[in-house]
Amino acid sequence: MSVGADPGRGSRILGDLRGSGQGSIWIATASTIVFAAIVVAVIVTSPGWPAVKKAFFNREIFVDSFPEIARAFLLNIRIFLIAEAVILVFALLIAVLRGLPGPVFFPIRALAVVYTDLFRGIPTILVIYILGFGAPALQLSWLERFTPLFWGIVALVLVYSAYVAEVYRAGIESVHRSQEAAARSLGLSQPQTLRFVIIPQAVRRVIPPLLNDFIGLQKDTALVALIGPIEAFRQSQIDVAATFNYTPYLCTALLFVLLTIPMARLTDWLIARDRRRQLAGAA
Amino acid sequence: MSSKCQALRLDGVRKSFGKNEVLKGIDLDLAEHEVVCLIGASGSGKSTLLRCVNLLEPIDEGRIVVLGEEITAHGVKVNEVRRRIGIVFQAYNLFPHMSVLRNVTLAPRRVLGVSKDVAEAEATALLGRFGLAERRDEYPDRLSGGQQQRVAIVRALAMRPELMLLDEVTSALDPELVAEVLNVIRELAEGGMTMLIATHEMSFARDIASRVCFLDAGRILEQGPPTEIFSNPKEPRTKQFLERIIEAGRL
Numbered sequence: 001m002s003v004g005a006d007p008g009r010g011s012r013i014l015g016d017l018r019g020s021g022q023g024s025i026w027i028a029t030a031s032t033i034v035f036a037a038i039v040v041a042v043i044v045t046s047p048g049w050p051a052v053k054k055a056f057f058n059r060e061i062f063v064d065s066f067p068e069i070a071r072a073f074l075l076n077i078r079i080f081l082i083a084e085a086v087i088l089v090f091a092l093l094i095a096v097l098r099g100l101p102g103p104v105f106f107p108i109r110a111l112a113v114v115y116t117d118l119f120r121g122i123p124t125i126l127v128i129y130i131l132g133f134g135a136p137a138l139q140l141s142w143l144e145r146f147t148p149l150f151w152g153i154v155a156l157v158l159v160y161s162a163y164v165a166e167v168y169r170a171g172i173e174s175v176h177r178s179q180e181a182a183a184r185s186l187g188l189s190q191p192q193t194l195r196f197v198i199i200p201q202a203v204r205r206v207i208p209p210l211l212n213d214f215i216g217l218q219k220d221t222a223l224v225a226l227i228g229p230i231e232a233f234r235q236s237q238i239d240v241a242a243t244f245n246y247t248p249y250l251c252t253a254l255l256f257v258l259l260t261i262p263m264a265r266l267t268d269w270l271i272a273r274d275r276r277r278q279l280a281g282a283a
Numbered sequence: 284m285s286s287k288c289q290a291l292r293l294d295g296v297r298k299s300f301g302k303n304e305v306l307k308g309i310d311l312d313l314a315e316h317e318v319v320c321l322i323g324a325s326g327s328g329k330s331t332l333l334r335c336v337n338l339l340e341p342i343d344e345g346r347i348v349v350l351g352e353e354i355t356a357h358g359v360k361v362n363e364v365r366r367r368i369g370i371v372f373q374a375y376n377l378f379p380h381m382s383v384l385r386n387v388t389l390a391p392r393r394v395l396g397v398s399k400d401v402a403e404a405e406a407t408a409l410l411g412r413f414g415l416a417e418r419r420d421e422y423p424d425r426l427s428g429g430q431q432q433r434v435a436i437v438r439a440l441a442m443r444p445e446l447m448l449l450d451e452v453t454s455a456l457d458p459e460l461v462a463e464v465l466n467v468i469r470e471l472a473e474g475g476m477t478m479l480i481a482t483h484e485m486s487f488a489r490d491i492a493s494r495v496c497f498l499d500a501g502r503i504l505e506q507g508p509p510t511e512i513f514s515n516p517k518e519p520r521t522k523q524f525l526e527r528i529i530e531a532g533r534l
Contacts, residue, residue: 182376185337186390186442187366196389200380 054245061247065239069248072235073255076221079149079231083156083221084214090157091164096194098165099172112165119162125223128155132227152224160217167209171202208274211267215260222256232256289351290315290446290477291336296345298328298335305331307501308345313446313479318472320488320509321481323498324524329481330373332498333448336479337370350445366394369439370448373455375431377423377438383410384419387438395442402441409437413467429460433467440471447471449480453487485528489513497521 043049097105098112119127131151135143175198183193203210225234232252239248291313298306305328313319321329334340336347338354338361347355354364378386387406391397397405410416413433423431432452439447449468453461465487472478472491482488488495489509496506497518505518516522 178372178374178376179378181334181339182372182378184362185339185365185368185370186438187362187394188390189362192393196393197378201378204380 056246056250058245058247061239061243061245062251065236065243065248066251069232069235069239069251070255072230073232073252075149075229075231076218076256077259079153079156079221079224080214080218083153083160083217086153086157087161087164087217091161092168092199094161094165095168095172096199098169101190116162116165119158120166122159124155124159124220125226127159128152128223128227131155131158148228149224152227152229156217156220156224160213160220163213164210167206167213168202170209171206172198174205175201205274208267208271211263211270215263215267218260218263219256222252288315289313290317290349291479292348293332293336294346294348296332296335296347297343298331298340299343305501306335306342309501309503311496311503313477315477316475317493318476318478318480318491319494319496320492321479321496321498322483322485322488322512322524327498328501329498330450333370333450333479333481336446336448337368338364339370362394366390366442367444368446368448369442369444371432371435371439371450371452373451375423375428375435375455377431377435379423382420382422383415383426383434386423386434387441390438391441406437406441409440410434413437414463427460428456429463432456432464436464436467436471445477447476447478449478449482451481451483453482453484485513485525497524499524 046052094112094115097108098116100108128151131154132148135146135151179197179201180193183197184190188196221231222233225231225237230238232255236248236252240246289312291311293309293311296306296309297304309328309332311319321332323329331340335342336349342355345355346353349364349368352364353359378389381389384403384406387410388397388399388402391402391405392399407416407419410419413436415430415433415437418426418430418434423434426434432455436452452468453464456464461484465484468478468480468487469491480488480492492509494506495509495512496503497512497516497520498504499518499520505512505516505521512521513525516525
């Protein structure tokens with residue numbers, strides 16, 4: 001780790017990864033076009049294509065159903081944004097609780113373990129059903145004001161927080177013990193050490209897997225439809241039932257892809273940036 | 284119990300990791316402004332001794348007294364003890380996600396409650412004193428090992444410690460970077476800082492220390508002024524250790 005790092009080494013490695021240069025760009029473009037052409041040719045020459053085209057790729061139905069599905073999709077985005085914000089905080093809390101030292105905190109640690117085991121184990125769809133139908137069935141007056149949408153979001157938060165807490169925990173454990181020793185030796189308390197030294201480093205390291213979990217969460221917002229709320233998937237089901245045509249499903253799929261692709265690219269970019277940093281650090 | 288100018292006292296300190304007893308009854312006194320070097324082979328207990336003094340490791344038996352206060356007593360506020368004792372580690376242990384300036388100002392701001400402006404002004408002055416003024420806004424990864432270790436020393440000094448513990452601070456450095464760090468320590472010694480230094484740099488120990496302690500298998504086998512220890516060691520183990528060091532060309 002000296003200042004006079006060899007500048008050639010890092011860039012050469014990156015060069016290989018990117019496969020840069022004018023020539024390789026043309027080769028990549030050409031091979032992509034050929035590949036796509038073959039796939040399209042195979043599909044459109046298949047015996048069932050005319051029927052599939054009519055059932056899934058109906059332009060008129062697409063245009064008709066798109067505005068309503070897009071409007072319903074806003075609900076998916078809302079569910080996603082609310083759930084994500086809560087998960088980021090709640091999961092970190094679980095991860096920190098699970099790492100509390102000393103025998104006094106054993107019950108809390110145990111609770112955190114039980115929680116993550118339980119909610120990573122139960123299929124999301126069951127958690128949504130159990131909360132969505134079970135909680136109102138308790139007939140507690142103070143629970144009555146909560147809508148199925150609320151329970152759907154709670155279910156997603158519970159399930160995804162269990163995953164995200166494990167991601168956070170891996171990040172926290174990956175920070176070397178010597179960092180804690182350095183912070184404590186300066187007189188910082190345990191909570192201060194976590195807040196200023198451990199967690200900032202841990203979170204930076206787990207951003208890519210964190211975003212990966214959120215791509216999963218974006219898709220699973222569709223499951224909330226199962227207990228009532230009309231989001232994009234349910235809206236497309238309604239349209240399919242009305243038109244006897246599957247094009248609205250394709251429409252919904254397109255919307256989900258449009259939402260997840262930027263997230264996926266962001267994840268890739270962050271991973272690449274991380275790798276560049278490590279190379280720079282190790283040089 | 285404690286004389287007024289006593290900075291550090293260890294009484295019969297014992298420490299085990301599992302069945303392995305690393306410190307087997309250490310007695311040691313440091314007067315204020317005294318610089319004591321701990322020498323001895325790897326695994327002789329030098330690092331553990333320093334970590335115990337900073338309460339990073341709990342001791343099993345004995346007591347440790349810092350400036351008249353027994354820090355190993357029950358109910359002692361660990362964080363308050365630590366802010367009076369600075370420690371610098373072999374591997375620097377800088378916070379990689381913070382700039383040099385934030386590394387240095389974190390503890391004064393969060394532990395001592397110094398305002399941001401004051402903490403930054405003091406840190407900048409300290410960094411300047413050790414030739415690091417221009418590195419203020421860099422991240423640790425961008426610095427050489429010697430610079431990182433000097434930042435680590437500044438970070439400890441920013442808490443205005445009454446006692447400094449240095450744990451083989453030059454062992455991870457390239458040979459040509461050792462001198463810049465040793466010069467910083469020399470300057471601290473000249474400024475009257477009380478220091479307990481674990482080191483493999485024998486010529487440095489000879490120059491700087493008022494007393495040298497030879498640690499062997501968890502005991503202080505021999506101690507005295509450096510001239511005496513290095514030129515006329517009494518214990519056969521000390522002789523053996525120094526002969527090996529001379530063979531390795533480090534004295």
